[in-house]
Amino acid sequence: MLSLNKVSKVFDAGTVNEKYAVKNLSAAFAKGDFVTIIGSNGAGKSSILNLIAGVYFPEEGTITLDGADITRTPEYRRADRISRVFQDPMVGTASDMWLEENLALAYRRGKRRGLRWGITETEREFFIEKLKPLGLGLEKRLSVKTGLLSGGQRQALTLLMASFNNPSLLLLDEHTAALDPGTAGKVLELTEQIVAENELTTLMVTHNMKDAIAYGNRLIMLSAGNILLDISGEEKQHLTVTDLMQRFADLSGEELDNDELLLTS
Amino acid sequence: MGFSLGSFLRSCPGAIAQGIIYGIMAMGVIVSYRILNYSDLTVDSSLCTGGAVTATLITAGVSPVVSLMCALAAGLVAGTVTGLLHTALKIPAILSGILTQLALYSINLRIMGKPNVTLLNTELLISLRNIPRAILIGGIFALSVIAVMYLFFGTEIGCSIRATGSNEKMARAQGINTSFNKVLALSVSNGITALAGGLIAQYQGYCDINMGRGTIVIALASIIIGEAIFSRVIETSKVSFAVRLFSAVFGAGVYYLVITAVLQAGLNTSDLKLFSAAVVAVVLSLPHLKTVKKGKVRNDAKPE
Structure with a gap:
């Protein structure tokens, strides 16, 4: 459904700071997959999501979604099929516009988007129905500016927004990293609920090994802009943090930095 | 030369008429400055473009109303140019505005064919020869602009422009073509400004090439004064945006009353721009100065 073919992204090409964020990476994802993506800082986690979302284009390689080549499709045009939740809760919503x-x-x-009114009464009722299950009381605050909401509320709202219109793909870029552990847990629960309800194909980048193991049906570990480990199915179900660290050490010949990857939540 | 209340009061109606017309311009600037978060300096020249188009067409026998529509159209084009410089050619926001502003100086001269055009002995829609009528006509225009802008920014496309200004990343993630929206918003902003320019040229009975210099400063002063006066209503109102627009017109009225008063009190006309710039500098820095002061209080409190 989504495939990346020999994709490379280089920053500051031709300077002393030249760095391959993603190098010659190929991967294919099936419809209905919930993939967790893990890796230390600079491994290329966010870069991959940004390439898929079209924030920037790769220097080499192609990206296809639902059979169509989207390698150079502008970001805003991909948005009809790709929805996103960002790490920074401020980024997901327009803070000086109302919730509704x-x-x-x-x-x-x-x-x-034309000259019809920006919101209709039927939509408003639909939104209320969708907000209720979040259990945050947001259905009573339709005309509050989202800038006044807490980080957790905003992430929950952004998740709901991302679930609209049956997107082919949901991209979650460390969307719980900026939240306190309790709120992060709730937002993850909600994520699982929304993904299951809408049968969304999901790529979730995370810093947290436990979450990467606990969620999804496939786990990908990145290192130096390419895939180091790709674990799915039964094997993923029995995976433990110790396993993961051992396999990383065997493959890369170095110890995994515990400070960079969180072992516990 | 001292301040005379009598002569000030006699000047008030004129100041109010002027305030209303400049208020229309300030509403145009709200689109770039407040909605898009973009400091657009094009307006310093597009105001004059509107005046030049109107004055030239009226001298050529075109009706004052039609000439205003042409002024509006000219402003739309000017804003589009700034928008394209910024979005298609990636020139920084301020510089895009400055480039168009400079280019328009030559274009305005071309339109008029000379540095100034006077509108004597012609039928005008709005003129200082009849100030009560000017206030009425100006008021009708201002209310129409408020109504149209309020409706437009409530539509799907209007909402997407507001999202573009509020959070560009979010807007793109929601499938909004932010570049197109920026061009559209700058176009609308300068269109309204040029319309105001056309009204100003008719009101004062001439257009000269220096008309509009400092427009952005007058606009900011009007917007900020208006927001300060109506801040509570803007925060709580259900039609917050309409109130915000109205507040800019009100702010422009206050601004021109203050200008009239200081001129009556003996301020030299040629020092007026220095005075305006100083006032706006102070007002713009107020939010910062307030936080600095608060920080001091907290620091002082700590040792105790």
Whole structure:
């Protein structure tokens, strides 16, 4: 469904700071996959998501989604099929617009925007129905500016927005990293719920090994811009943090830095 | 030369009429400065472009209303140019505005064919020869602009422009073409500004090439004064954006009343721009100065 073919992304090419964020990476993802992506800082986790989302384009290689080549499709045009939740809770919503306006913007993702009114009464009712299960009381605060919400509330809202219009792909870029552990846990629960409900194909980047093991049906560990480990199915179900660290050490010949990857939540 | 209340009061209606017309311009600037978060300096020249188009067409026998529509169209084009310089050619925001502003100086001269055009003995829509009528017509225009802008920024495309200004990353992630929206918003902003320019040229009975210098400063002063006065209503109102627009017109009125008062009190006309710049500098720095002061209080409190 989504495939990356020999994709490379280099930053500061031709300077002393030249760095391959992603190097000659190939991967294919099936419909319905929930893939967790793990790796230390600079391994290329966010770069891969950004390449898939179209924030920037690769120097080499191609990216296809649902059979169509999207390698150079502008970011805003991919958004009809790819939805995202970011690490920084501020990024997911327009903070000086109302909650319902944010939802209405997301509801129109991939549709033509014209001179009709920006939000309708039926949509408002639909939003209320969708907000209730979040259990945050947001359904009573439709005209609050999202800038006034907490980080956890904003991430929950962004997740809901990302689930609208059956996207082919949901990209989660360390979307719980900026939250306190309790809130992070709740947002992860909600993530699983929304992914299951809408049967979303999901790529979730995380810093947290435990989460990477606990969620999804496939785990990918990145190192130096390429895939080091790709574990799925039964093997993933029995995986432990110790296993993962051992396999990393065997493959890369170095110890995994415990400070960079969180072992516990 | 001292301040005379009587002559100040006599000047008030004129100041209010002027304030209303410049308020329309300030509403145009709200689109770039407040909605898009973009300091667009094009307006310093597009105001004059509107005036030049209107004055030239009226002298050529075109009706004042039609000439205003042409001014609006000219402003839309000017804003589009700035927008394209910024989005298609990736020139920084301020510089894009400055480039268009400079280019428009020559274009404005071309339009008029000379540095100034006077509108004597012609039928005008709005003129200082009849100030009550000017206030009425200006008021109708201002209210129409408020209504149209309020409706436009409530539409799907209007909401997507607001999202573009509020959070570009989010907007793109929601499938919004942010580049297109920026061009559109700058176009609308300068269109309204040029419309105001056309009204100003008719009101004062002439257009000269230096008209519009400092427009952005007058606009910011009006917007900030208005927001300060109406801040609570803007925060709580259900039609917050309409109130914000109205507040800019009100702010422009206050601004021109203050200018009239200081001129009456003996300020030299040629020092007016220095005075305006100083006022705006102080007002713009107020939020920062407030936090600095708060920080001091906290630091002082710590040792105890």
